[in-house]
Amino acid sequence: MKVIVLGAGVVGVTTAWYLAKEGHDVTVIDRQPAAAMETSFANAGQISPGYSAPWAEPALPFKVMRWMFSRDAPIAIRPRIDFAMMRWLRQMMANCNAHDYDINKSRMLRVAEYSRDCLDTLRRDTGITYDDEQRGLIELFRTQKQVDHCAHDMRLLEQAGIAYEFLSPDDIIRHEPGLAENRHLLRGGLRLPGDESGDCHMFTQRLAQKAEAEPGVTFHYETAVEALDATATDIVGVRTTAGRMVADAYVVAMGSYSPLLLRPLGVRLPVYPTKGYSLTLPVTDPARAPLSTISDANHKVAITRLGDRIRIGGTAELTGYNLRLSRDRRRLLELSFSELFGAGGDLSQGAYWTGLRPSTPDGTPIIGPAGRFGNLWLNTGHGTLGWTMACGSGRLLADRISGKRTDIPCLDLSLDRYIPN
Structure with a gap:
């Protein structure tokens, strides 16, 4: 054919x-x-089946209302006359309930886990390399509320048969020693040992x-x-x-x-575009840089080691097909990195990029x-x-x-x- x-x-x-x-x-x-x-071209670099979850969660409508008044909101909706966006938002809000969240997350986990297995086979069969690491992912929690909210996701991971472990701040430092100087910011973490990282481009x-x-x-x-x-x-x-x-x-x-x-x-x-941003910068101090991939639950930012580079990715904007680079979004990426890894990489040399992620309401x-x-x-x-x-x-x-x-x-x-x- x-x-x-x-x-x-x-x-x-x-x-x-x-x-x-x-x-x-x-x-x-x-x-x-x-x-x-x-x-x-320059996404966050995470291959994160265990971290697969829909944005349409029960608490999202309340979060969006709060984020509307914050410069550092991880999700920003830019007001515009756009019927496709309004229809997409209406469909997404209809999925913001516990029943649909569990269904949607289970679907996403099924595809993502299968995909990771396919990638493992492809890598073995072809010998392809791409600054890849198989060290797992750690989602960092900075507040007790984030720690408490994690309990529900851990139940879903158990139901899907996905390995995970809850980490204390000391446990986190053992996996990511570059965070040692900022241990006081950490309340806990969820480690997903089956997750990976690599340069998608x-x-x-x-x-x-x-x-x-x-x-x-x-x-x-x-x-x-x-x-x-x-x-x-x-x-x-x-x-x-x-x-x-x-x-x-x-x-x-x-x-x-x-x-x-x-x-x-x-x-x-x-499908509607959700605009994301990333910074790619050189490692300047390996002892203070990430070893694998970190997800900062506070700012919804991912920080990933790609060989001798660090990729900082995250944030989302609903602004149609606009590819303009936002200063505020860059500031948020820099804030997350500087709070956690400080001098591990040189932010002044960061290559700033944006791309449109094709997102469904569920x-x-x-x-x-x-x-x-x-x-x-x-x-x-x-x-x-x-x-x-x-x-x-x-x-x-x-x-x-x-x-x-x-x-x-x-x-x-x-x-x-x-x-x-």
Whole structure:
């Protein structure tokens, strides 16, 4: 079968890799000059299945009200006349209850754990490296309220069979000695030993090179996707700046831009961009720098060691497709790092970046067929967990397109869950 994959971010490239391994001819189309040049370029670096949780939690509406008056709010909503954003917010708020939170978190954990296993196999089979470490993740708590709230998530982790351990401040320092000078800020931590870290951009570019060496795989860079041509039941071609291309099946993996492509076909995709930021800086004092990856629950910021660099990522803004760099967001990233690791890295040399995460209202990605079109498939909506879920999502979709039985249940990941009964 000939398959066209639209998008060469980490989700599109992993999808192409697994499709090629199933023997399909694969064409990947992306408007950038190389793979992973947009949202996959400088994300937080975490591969964190154990940390997978939806933003739509019962307490979120109250938190949003409080954050509206704070410059350092981890989530910021910029007022604008945007019906897509308002519809997405309404759907997300409808998921802010205990029942839906548990369902959504369990789905996310299922995909993320499976994806980590797929990545382990891929790394072993290919020998690919990407400044990767398998040292686990620690979520740091600075208040007793955060410690108390963690109890519910630990129950869900137990139910999902995911290993974890609660850490005292002294335990945290044993795992991350760079925090020793700021021990007074710590109240506890949740360690997820199965989580990992690595450079998503490096991984995606190296995997794209390996995929392109496979028989029948072609990448078309600097080629913008203009529209999909369709009959009432099938896609019959894709119009690009390099001309029209045809295939037997089509995969939309264009992240936050997927809804814009599908809207003219009458496919309403509940994906909206949540803008995130990162700083990448050199390590200046290894003894005071992180060894692996830290999640600062106070500021919702992730701090990850990537070889001789440190990646600080986090915050979220609902501001449409705006890619302007915000001074306030940079200040928040710098604040989290300076409070915890001080002189471990040089903030003055930080490379500042922003990207648009494709987020669904319930936090779970959309993996599966696209409505009435029998040969159109979706792999998008991973939010902040695209790197965490990429390999598993790509493998799931490749198996479904190939007519194979999937390793984990996946029917509840499709677009159908948003269609009223």
